[in-house]
Amino acid sequence: MLKGNALIAQSGGPTAVINSSVCGAIQTWLANEDRPGTIYAAVSGIKGFFEEDLIDLAEQPAENIAGLRWTPGAGLFSCRYKVSEDEYARLVEICKKYDIRYFFYNGGNDSMDTCHKMSLAAEKMGYEMRVIGIPKTVDNDLPITDHCPGYASAAKYLAATVMETGIDLSSVSTKNKVCIIEAMGRNAGWLTAAAALAKRTPDEAPHLIYLPEVPFDTEKFLADVQAVYDRLGHCFVVASEGIVDADGNYIAADGKTDAFGHVQLSGAGETLKNLVEERLGLKARCNTLGTAQRSAAHFASKTDADEAYATGKKAVELAWEGKTGLMVTLDRQPGEEYVCTLGEAPLSAVANVEKKVPVEWINAEGNYVTDEFIAYARPLIEGEVEVPMKNGLPDYVKIDMTKGRVQK
Amino acid sequence: MLKGNALIAQSGGPTAVINSSVCGAIQTWLANEDRPGTIYAAVSGIKGFFEEDLIDLAEQPAENIAGLRWTPGAGLFSCRYKVSEDEYARLVEICKKYDIRYFFYNGGNDSMDTCHKMSLAAEKMGYEMRVIGIPKTVDNDLPITDHCPGYASAAKYLAATVMETGIDLSSVSTKNKVCIIEAMGRNAGWLTAAAALAKRTPDEAPHLIYLPEVPFDTEKFLADVQAVYDRLGHCFVVASEGIVDADGNYIAADGKTDAFGHVQLSGAGETLKNLVEERLGLKARCNTLGTAQRSAAHFASKTDADEAYATGKKAVELAWEGKTGLMVTLDRQPGEEYVCTLGEAPLSAVANVEKKVPVEWINAEGNYVTDEFIAYARPLIEGEVEVPMKNGLPDYVKIDMTKGRVQK
Numbered sequence: 001m002l003k004g005n006a007l008i009a010q011s012g013g014p015t016a017v018i019n020s021s022v023c024g025a026i027q028t029w030l031a032n033e034d035r036p037g038t039i040y041a042a043v044s045g046i047k048g049f050f051e052e053d054l055i056d057l058a059e060q061p062a063e064n065i066a067g068l069r070w071t072p073g074a075g076l077f078s079c080r081y082k083v084s085e086d087e088y089a090r091l092v093e094i095c096k097k098y099d100i101r102y103f104f105y106n107g108g109n110d111s112m113d114t115c116h117k118m119s120l121a122a123e124k125m126g127y128e129m130r131v132i133g134i135p136k137t138v139d140n141d142l143p144i145t146d147h148c149p150g151y152a153s154a155a156k157y158l159a160a161t162v163m164e165t166g167i168d169l170s171s172v173s174t175k176n177k178v179c180i181i182e183a184m185g186r187n188a189g190w191l192t193a194a195a196a197l198a199k200r201t202p203d204e205a206p207h208l209i210y211l212p213e214v215p216f217d218t219e220k221f222l223a224d225v226q227a228v229y230d231r232l233g234h235c236f237v238v239a240s241e242g243i244v245d246a247d248g249n250y251i252a253a254d255g256k257t258d259a260f261g262h263v264q265l266s267g268a269g270e271t272l273k274n275l276v277e278e279r280l281g282l283k284a285r286c287n288t289l290g291t292a293q294r295s296a297a298h299f300a301s302k303t304d305a306d307e308a309y310a311t312g313k314k315a316v317e318l319a320w321e322g323k324t325g326l327m328v329t330l331d332r333q334p335g336e337e338y339v340c341t342l343g344e345a346p347l348s349a350v351a352n353v354e355k356k357v358p359v360e361w362i363n364a365e366g367n368y369v370t371d372e373f374i375a376y377a378r379p380l381i382e383g384e385v386e387v388p389m390k391n392g393l394p395d396y397v398k399i400d401m402t403k404g405r406v407q408k
Numbered sequence: 409m410l411k412g413n414a415l416i417a418q419s420g421g422p423t424a425v426i427n428s429s430v431c432g433a434i435q436t437w438l439a440n441e442d443r444p445g446t447i448y449a450a451v452s453g454i455k456g457f458f459e460e461d462l463i464d465l466a467e468q469p470a471e472n473i474a475g476l477r478w479t480p481g482a483g484l485f486s487c488r489y490k491v492s493e494d495e496y497a498r499l500v501e502i503c504k505k506y507d508i509r510y511f512f513y514n515g516g517n518d519s520m521d522t523c524h525k526m527s528l529a530a531e532k533m534g535y536e537m538r539v540i541g542i543p544k545t546v547d548n549d550l551p552i553t554d555h556c557p558g559y560a561s562a563a564k565y566l567a568a569t570v571m572e573t574g575i576d577l578s579s580v581s582t583k584n585k586v587c588i589i590e591a592m593g594r595n596a597g598w599l600t601a602a603a604a605l606a607k608r609t610p611d612e613a614p615h616l617i618y619l620p621e622v623p624f625d626t627e628k629f630l631a632d633v634q635a636v637y638d639r640l641g642h643c644f645v646v647a648s649e650g651i652v653d654a655d656g657n658y659i660a661a662d663g664k665t666d667a668f669g670h671v672q673l674s675g676a677g678e679t680l681k682n683l684v685e686e687r688l689g690l691k692a693r694c695n696t697l698g699t700a701q702r703s704a705a706h707f708a709s710k711t712d713a714d715e716a717y718a719t720g721k722k723a724v725e726l727a728w729e730g731k732t733g734l735m736v737t738l739d740r741q742p743g744e745e746y747v748c749t750l751g752e753a754p755l756s757a758v759a760n761v762e763k764k765v766p767v768e769w770i771n772a773e774g775n776y777v778t779d780e781f782i783a784y785a786r787p788l789i790e791g792e793v794e795v796p797m798k799n800g801l802p803d804y805v806k807i808d809m810t811k812g813r814v815q816k
Binding site: 014164168270 | 420421422452455479480481482483485486487488564567568569571572573575576577578579580581583587605606678693694695696697698699700702703704705706707709786789790791792797799800801802804
């Protein structure tokens with residue numbers, strides 16, 4: 001086995017189970033008495049790595065590592081930072097300095113691109129290193145893998161919230177006749193679509209679902225809402241934050257962009273609410289769950305949390321087998337029963353590819369999803385994580401950043 | 409015991425445990441073999457009662473009644489309807505028609521007023537009837553009772569969400585530096601204040617809490633946010649939807665009013681978000697949880713759900729003892745350990761009185777709560793309700809409105 005240390009880091013927006021992946025990787029690494037070195041965390045992702053802000057995880061209390069399995073947020077801290085092409089050589093130099101031969105990066109699309117370029121840079125510089133990506137994103141938009149760790153927990157929380165607020169809406173004859181929930185997932189409608197899991201009978205919420213995969217038509221939307229309202233006396237809408245019009249313009253763009261040049265979104269739900277009130281004269285309410293969707297670990301999917309853990313474990317195992325330039329994948333096996341095994345995909349095939357909801361899983365009217373989507377998503381939200389409770393609230397842990405702090 | 413039937417109805421916005429109260433009342437009524445008559449539900453509250461839209465709950469499958477104990481929304485349907493003075497006689501006439509001698513009304517401030525006037529109208533008309541109010545409101549603003557069923561579950565969900573999204577905010581170095589959560593509770597800051605339960609260590613979220621009990625000063629708010637940001641690099645704010653300026657104007661009023669003439673609120677959180685972005689130049693995010701706060705039964709407080717059940721049971725018992733014109737109260741006993749017993753308060757003393765957060769439980773700066781508030785609220789959120797799950801989501805029930813439907 002290649003001698004040397006490991007580095008693990010997190011990137012981008014957290015999920016309810018991102019730390020479960022990190023827990024799987026760290027526990028697997030430390031449980032091996034023949035491990036080739038120690039395992040460092042880069043504090044605050046790749047940005048922290050540039051600053052050589054490292055902690056030795058072998059010096060972390062075991063209960064802190066164990067608690068990552070049910071703790072939301074980025075336990076090692078995360079960042080959004082686009083590494084420029086000429087910075088990769090510097091990253092490899094830092095690896096050399098700390099004898100880092102194993103590089104585990106836990107993130108989404110942009111992170112897999114970073115990971116891929118890191119792998120190429122090391123190769124080009126003749127520095128032997130194993131680079132493995134550990135997928136995570138509530139957006140569920142990484143290719144090749146059947147689904148992404150983090151997605152199902154966000155889906156479960158969103159579906160439960162749609163079910164609960166849907167019951168609330170239908171059970172009170174108030175002025176609020178239309179309820180809109182805005183769901184996360186920039187250009188991919190996976191999370192928004194998961195709201196459909198809440199519907200048990202035809203008249204229950206949600207009634208209308210709008211994904212970014214289908215151009216949003218304001219007049220059609222208003223007609224859809226009016227039709228549901230005429231039938232039921234109320235209407236429950238779930239719309240993606242990333243819905244776009246026929247010209248590809250975001251319905252809710254506020255003119256700003258992030259570090260990766262992505263357009264920043266705010267207020268698709270509020271925009272629809274205003275449309276309903278002004279054009280249909282119906283009082284509407286918009287629930288913007290925001291970051292609660294990606295951090296509601298109190299209601300995480302056990303299937304998701306366990307798979308997240310397994311992907312972290314697998315990353316370490318692949319690296320020890322001598323593999324590199326890969327992302328761990330979740331491979332669903334054919335058949336009625338849900339069986340998912342672990343696999344691998346080349347980072348080159350993953351980097352910057354966005355997997356969207358197939359159009360055949362969206363109904364012809366473009367305002368709901370088909371049973372194929374339900375069959376895909378349903379097994380992923382099964383089971384609940386048992387989060388230890390303290391004083392009536394989840395007992396989440398915190399990594400002690402003073403322990404094992406590396407001197408530059 | 410006075411012979412005759414009972415009526416139970418729900419009013420106003422639901423809570424996560426409003427149906428637990430109804431379950432307590434119905435199960436207590438039906439378990440008594442010597443009960444003086446049957447128990448009807450008015451479908452959609454007092455509005456349904458006017459329309460004589462009744463179902464006989466004795467004909468409802470027992471599992472539907474039992475499932476109310478963990479189901480959110482208004483299980484019997486609810487309404488917001490202000491009964492005018494000259495309509496009470498008509499309500500009493502309907503009671504006479506169906507031999508209703510027991511009237512149980514499950515609601516908040518406005519409902520207790522309705523209940524009180526109903527009691528007076530029956531008395532004036534010489535119609536012997538037992539009228540008992542069963543308290544519910546996430547706003548926690550009913551007087552005399554130590555707290556209101558429904559409050560603690562909303563508090564628990566909000567605090568967990570603040571904890572989770574707070575960890576999320578502090579663990580990612582992105583452009584979003586300020587996170588704002590808007591909490592329910594019109595003129596009373598109880599629910600907003602409960603966000604403080606999330607803080608375990610001084611630097612954790614929430615950092616700033618703004619209640620409607622303290623006049624909101626924009627310049628002070630901006631200085632508060634800047635100070636926290638300067639210290640921590642981020643800032644987590646929880647603000648009530650009902651914050652008002654020094655002149656008593658809602659920060660977020662949109663110029664509309666509801667059936668009771670109350671000003672409709674929307675967007676206090678969005679207003680603060682815009683202030684932070686425009687005045688401080690910090691990117692902010694607003695999570696508007698909306699009705700999720702009052703319907704998140706998947707994370708309800710067991711203490712709350714059990715107390716809600718007990719108040720429903722107590723209402724029936726008080727009525728059978730011959731009492732009337734009362735609301736059931738929760739009476740906290742002195743001492744370190746949390747012990748709460750059931751009591752009663754005259755509806756005349758409850759109707760239309762709004763209990764606010766005592767000013768001595770708010771800090772001198774007007775931007776947080778004191779330890780006295782924490783000591784008050786902490787025991788209320790203890791324990792979790794075990795909700796049966798199906799397909800990865802809560803298995804909520806629905807009352808079958810076709811069963812036992814009364815012919816007019």
